[in-house]
Amino acid sequence: MTEPDTIAADTPPPTPATAPPPDRPKRRRRGWRIAGIVTGAIVLLLVVLALLFRWDWLIPLIDARASAALGRKVSIAHLHGHLGRTTTFVADDVEIANPDGFDADPPLAKIEHLTVSLLPLAWLHGQGIVIPEIALDHPEFAARGKADGSNNWGFPGLAKKPGAPASSSPPPKIGALRIDDGTGSVIAPKFKANIKAKFHTVHEDDPHAARLLLDADGTYAKQPISVRFSGGSLLSLQDHDNPYPLDLKIANGPTHASLDGTVDDPMAFAGAKLKLAFSGPDMALLLPLTGIAIPHTPAYSVTGNLDYRKSHIVFDDMHGRVGHSDLNGRISVDPHGKVPDLDADLNSKNVDLTDLAGFIGGDPGGGAKVPHKNKGVLPDQTFNVPAIRSLNAHVAYRGAHIEGYSMPLDSIVAVLDLHDGRIRLDPLNFAVGKGQIQSRFDLQPRGHEFATTARIAFQKVDISRLMRATHMFNGDGHLGGQADLTTTGNSVATMLGNGNGGITLIVDGHGDISALLHDIAGLEIGPAILSALGVPERADLRCFIADMPLRDGILSTKTFLLQSSEARTIGQGTINLKAQTIDYSLTTRSSHFTVGSLPGPVNITGPLDGPSIRPGAEIVGRAAAATGLGIVLPPLALLPMVQFGVGEGACTEALQETKQAPAAKPIPAGRHHRHG
Incomplete structure (x- = not known):
């Protein structure tokens, strides 16, 4: 037998490659059987869970998450859910407790039923959280x-922490908000508020036509308050x-808005x-409603358009009246800073x-009254530094025409x-005829007072305009000079009462003035009689x-001289701005020989708001002598009333002295060029 025959006889025939192992079908059938058992078990478990599941089992988890987010205890009595294309959850007896430090009852919020509807498929499709409806x-x-100032309605845990990255998730899309029989109350001693409110929504077939209505009444800032609000739906x-x-x-x-x-x-x-x-x-x-301190004003009525632009609240196209004045313009407020x-x-x-x-602590027109401490002509209402x-503010104001008889x-x-309590008023300018009174003020807070500096320049002030305002005198020419003030205080009265500085006013020729000024200052009777007969009254x-230094609130007299072609009037004395009293005398002498005059001082003394004006001893003596002589021999009664004249040479020397060392420091040229 040959070798191939031996091999063929001893080796079994090969198994075809496509033929499965004899035991593999058994293993496959066994795997399907196991999978079916597992699936059945899961289905059975889900059925059992569905039959036995209670949504209340989720309450501890929801309470914990909500409490952590709000920083106070949140509790739900019962939770119900209905799954579907629109999934609805209903929470019963929801309660949001007060933070630590507040009484437990009443809690911040209680809701009998809170219903929230969700669209799960929208979230699965990447459309974010969609909430078609929230019902309370x-x-x-x-x-x-x-x-x-602490309260129970703040949620500091919800505030975004500085430097925290912005959330990449879009905010929830909320549809309709439905509220039935809502009530609320606010008690806040800091704001002197005790308010009760009722609110609800009015539902319409068109969700865009739904309205949120709120009525509130109570007290706020010690004043009765009522609020009526009607707004669109949350959708x-x-x-x-x-x-x-x-x-x-x-x-x-009495304030209405x-x-x-x-x-x-x-939302923006x-x-x-x-x-x-x-x-x-x-x-x-308006302070309690706006948070902005505004000085006292008379009655007002203002309207305008309100908008929000580039983080600013804008009150535009404003027009109305404040007292007897019209008021127009634009106001913008950025509320996002520290103040x-x-x-x-x-x-x-x-x-x-x-x-x-009211802006300087005085009584504005139109009936508004500012509380004062003392009687006097100087406003004593204190400035509220806090x-x-x-x-912080920047206010530009222009009044085209100043009214007032x-x-x-x-x-x-x-x-x-x-800014930060510091007040700068620069410029504060008034036009007077063809001239101006230009001034600037700087008030820096020092505790509850202000350290204040003021500079005032009188530039070619029109005397004819000043005289017309008196409705008694006439005049012509230009007045110049300056005034300065350095002081501390918390009202106009205390600032002037503590002030140092002075005032210098000069008229140097090229004008005329009513002769009646001298008549009143010196009780002269001759020129007055002549004016009654038609003789010109102007000189x-x-x-x-007027060169008067101010030291510690007392305005004294360095020079007070009024010189005309007819007479000379000289003033001497003091004005005490702290006590608001005056002790002053005016002496008038005719410049020429005059008959019918009682020369001598006229004394002005007493409180500034009601001084006594009395003739001095010289005038009284001359008048008594004239009366006595008139009884004995009537023609001799004219003798005490004869003046031989003092001439007109006092101006030059007084002007030189005043210009060399004025009581008020001269203001550098070019410092009052701004016009706002």
């Missing part, structure tokens, strides 16, 4: 504050094709078409300066800068000098 059934809110907040409508009316004591219109993007407060109107007896009463930053450009066509008296520090000023330009004005 009988919500109750109890906001509580303390005198130190409208994110619907740019349908502007959000709102109508708000507030009455806080209304806001009406639409906002294109309420952009695209506002809102009409704001407010009125009341005094703008100072609000206000920028205003205001103007008046006609302004009554008495309406602005309130002034609560705002006795006001010798024609127009006003003022620019005020307020050539040679000079006028």
Whole structure:
């Protein structure tokens, strides 16, 4: 037998490659059987879970997560869920507790039923969280504050931490908000507020037509308050094709405010078409509503357009009246800094300066009254330094025409800068005829007072304009000079009472003046009789000098001289601005031989708001002598009333002395060139 035959006989025939192992079908059938058992077990488990599951099992997890997020205890009594294309969860008896330090009852919020609808498929398809509806059934809110400013409605844990990265997740898309029978209350001693409110939504077939209504009444800032609000649904907040409508009316004591219109993007407060109107007896009463300290004003009524542009609240196209003055312009407020930053450009066509008296602590016109400590002519209302520090501001104001029968000023330009309590008023300019009174003030806070410097320049002030305001005298020429003040205090009265500086006023020729000025100053009777007979009342004005230093609130007299072609009047004495009293004398002597005059001093003494004006001993003596001689021999009665004249040579020397060392420091040229 050959070798191949041996091999063929001993070796079994090969198995075809495509033939399965004899036991593999068994293993496959066994795998399917195991998978079926596992799947059945899972299905059975799900069925069992579905039959036995209670949504309340999730309450501990939800309570813990919500409590951690809000920084206070959140509890839910029961939770119900309905799964589907629109998944709905209902939480019963939701309660949000107060933070530590507040009474447990009442809690911040209680909601009888809170219903939230979700669209799971929208989230699976990458559309974010979509919440078609949130419904609150009988919500109750109890906001509580303390005198130190702490409150139970703040959620510091929700605030974005500085430097934290911005969330890449889009915010939830919320549809309709439905509220049934909502109530709320606010008690905040810091704001002197105790308010109760009712609110609910009105549902319409069109979700865009749904409205949120709120009515609130109570007290705020010790004044009765009522609030009426009507706004669009929450769905409208994110619907740019349908502007959000709102109508708000507030009455806080005698102050009334209304806001009406639409906002294109309420979440960013952009695209506002809102009409704001407010009125009341005094703008100072707006502080509780606006947080902005405004000086006392007379009754006002102002309207304008309200918008939000580039992080600024803008009150534009403003027009109205404050007292007897019209007020127009634009106000912009940036509320995002440490304190609000206000920028205003205001103007008046006609302004009554008495309406602005509250800005220096005086009584404005129109019935508004400022509380005063003492009686006197100088405003003593204290400036509230903490309130002034609560705002930074830049205000430009122009009054085209100053009204007032006795006001010798024609127009006003003022620019005020307020930063960290420091007040700079530069310029504060008044036009007087063809001349100007230009001034600047700088008030720097020092505790509860201000360290103040002031400089005033009188540039070619029109005497004829000053005299017309008296309705008694006439005159012509130009007045020049300056005044300066360095002081401390917290009111106009204390600042002047503590002041140092002086005032220098000069008229150097080229004018004329009413002769009646000398008549009154010297009780002369001759020129008065002549004027009654038609003799001209005006005399050539040679000079006028008032050079009066101010030391510790006392204004003394270095020079007081009024020289005309007819007479010379000299003043001596002091004006005590701290005590608000005057002790002064005016002596008039005729420049020429005069018959019918009683020369001598006229004394002015007493409080500034009601001084006594009495003739001095010389005048009384001459009058008594004239009376006695008139009884004995009538023609001799004229002898005590004869003046032989003092001439006109006093001006030159007085002018030289005053110009060499004036009581008020001269203001450098070019310092008063700004006009706001």
